[in-house]
Amino acid sequence: MTVSILIFLPVLAALAVLFFKNETAKHAALFFSVVELAIAGVFLANFKPDASTQFIIDTPWIPQFSIYFDAGIDGISMVMVLLTTLLVPLIILTTYKHQYKNANAFYALILFMQAGMLVVFTALDGFLFYVGWEAALIPIYFICSLWGGENRVRITIKFFIYTFAGSLFMLLGIIFLYIQSPNSNYDLHDLYAAVQSQYITNRQGVVFWAFFLAFAIKMPLFPFHTWQPDTYTEAPSAGTMMLSGIMLKMGVYGCIRWLIPITPMAMVTYQHMVIILAVIGIVYASVIAFTQTDGKRLVAYSSIAHVGLIAAGIFAWNAQGLQGSMVQMLSHGINVVGMFFIWDIISSRLGTRDITKLGGIAKVAPKFAIAFLIIVLGTVALPLTNGFVGEFLLLNSVYQYNIWFAVIAGLTIIFGAVYMLRMYKNVMQGQTNELTATFADVHGSEKIVLCIICVLIISLGIYPQFILHISSAAVENLLHTVKIPGKF
Incomplete structure (x- = not known):
């Protein structure tokens, strides 16, 4: 049993929900999210609360560029997996009194966003982490811009520009670390080892700011917070809950798992x-x-x-x-x-x-x-x-x-x-x-x-x-x- 089950089930569920309409799409999304929660419960039941990383999947993805689909769960990731899988069915259930135009697309985007966030919380490869980071941003952009309030377009564009700009800085930091990695790859533990390089040591400030900007915007931390109140207010309630309940934790988790250990x-x-x-x-x-x-x-x-x-x-x-x-x-x-x-x-x-x-x-x-x-x-x-x-x-x-x-x-x-x-x-x-x-x-x-x-x-x-x-x-x-x- 590997973490790939947790990551890919919401993707398959999102594709399946697209084939349903209106109330059926809502019920299907809730069913799949509850199944995902049950699977997370199985992972928790089999989890050993020690310092090891468990349920690992490590398979070549783009091997010519040393990119691997490498993900796993330790005690820190387990808490974030529980947070994500617990809140998504609750958030879907909060929408039961609402009617959404193109409901199948709305719920499919929520499930796809869940998959992206789970990638972020379990990734052990820097490139995979970045893919999950961006994959979670795309659905919430459409959720806010299509089902948001009166000023949704202007405010969602501001939110997207803020977060996407921060993401680009982080991508540059990841590429820099890849070049300096002892084994020229994106593996998290190799990136930790790259800290010992004198070249990296002398340039940790640059790497720090490349990652920090992305994480500070996502949390958001003062003074990078200006997108947040407007976006939370104009987003549909389910979108606001996804942003505040789970997505902002991506920035906090990034500081713990990537920023501070690497710099x-x-x-x-x-x-x-x-x-x-x-x-x-x-x-x-x-x-x-x-x-x-x-x-x-x-x-x-x-x-x-x-x-x-x-x-x-x-x-x-x-x-x-x-x-x-x-x-x-x-x-x-x-x-x-x-x-x-x-x-x-x-x-x-x-x-x-x-x-x-x-x-x-x-x-x-x-x-x-x-x-x-x-x-x-x-x-x-x-x-x-x-x-x-x-x-x-x-x-x-x-x-x-x-x-x-x-x-x-x-x-x-x-x-x-x-x-x-x-x-x-x-x-x-x-x-x-x-x-x-x-x-x-x-x-x-x-x-x-x-x-x-x-x-x-x-x-x-x-x-x-x-x-x-x-x-x-x-x-x-x-x-x-x-x-x-x-x-x-």
Whole structure:
């Protein structure tokens, strides 16, 4: 059993879904995504939580250029595989109350995008990593530009230019590393070994920036974030969930797996600057979130703040930071999908996301109010919710690097609690008005999705050891393999 099953099933599923129409395409996409989740469960059941890479496929692809289809799963990749395969069926289920023109194409693009992201999270070959990176971008471009909001074309073009430009820099970095690799190939471990080359050592700064630009744009990290709020707002809800729940984690994962291990000396040089950018992003996005009246846009800025904390924890480069990033990437994915689904329900029922026009919904929709509150509490990192453990470890990591950075980064929890709870109060509490008095409570697929999300928020908050156990050995191995000057 190799990881190729996980990668190619969504591709075959996407092709199959194209032959179905309307409701049938929707059901088929959900079926295939659940099968993919079940297969991921089989991989998890057979996974040994040690430092090894498992379920490897390593076969020649373009052998004359030393390009191999080389992919596998270790503890770090396993968490990302779980994130991707768990969220895609949930995201498809959130669309069950919507009707899409050319639904077969819409769902096929979601499945194809899933395949691209799984390639990114499992690739052990630099060229394959780049192919997966670009393959995931193409479907989301069409999802946003064809099914997005009123300003979708202009905003999607901006998003595409930003991300594609960053990708080109990364491609140049990969080619440079290939030329300098001891065996002239794209193998991840050979690229790690290339770090020992004096030629590479003297040019690590160039390679660092080539990769960093691509990853910082994808996350996004301040000041490369300007495409994100508009894209999240204009994209269809399923597209926003794919972007925020899974796709932005490609940039975070890229820093852990590729950027820092390949350029350890440059990381030390620019470490302080990157953490400063991350901390600025936390405060900036939180302050901007205070001023938002569009619920979806508020969540978009909240996401920037949370990702800023993840980036700061990673670049502090210690076990707490990397373990915290694993937990938080999974938790953030669950919470942000839940939050965007909440606003999708409100928007589809009331035709608005304007917080100032809402109020009193809890009086007429108590089940919806409870689910909304649980998701908000997970987002603001209340103890015993999934958001708490990751943020605690990340702040601990930043504290070990610099106490004052940790103090400022900790503002994400305080600010987040203020604007999220204020949002909840304005939307759910108080008296109903003419708009909200007839708000219908959740039912059917909406109830199923919200129940699953709430169970995950509480269960991961009570027992995060499940995720920590999966990634622990791989994280420790990475820390000892990558020799950061002054640390080891």
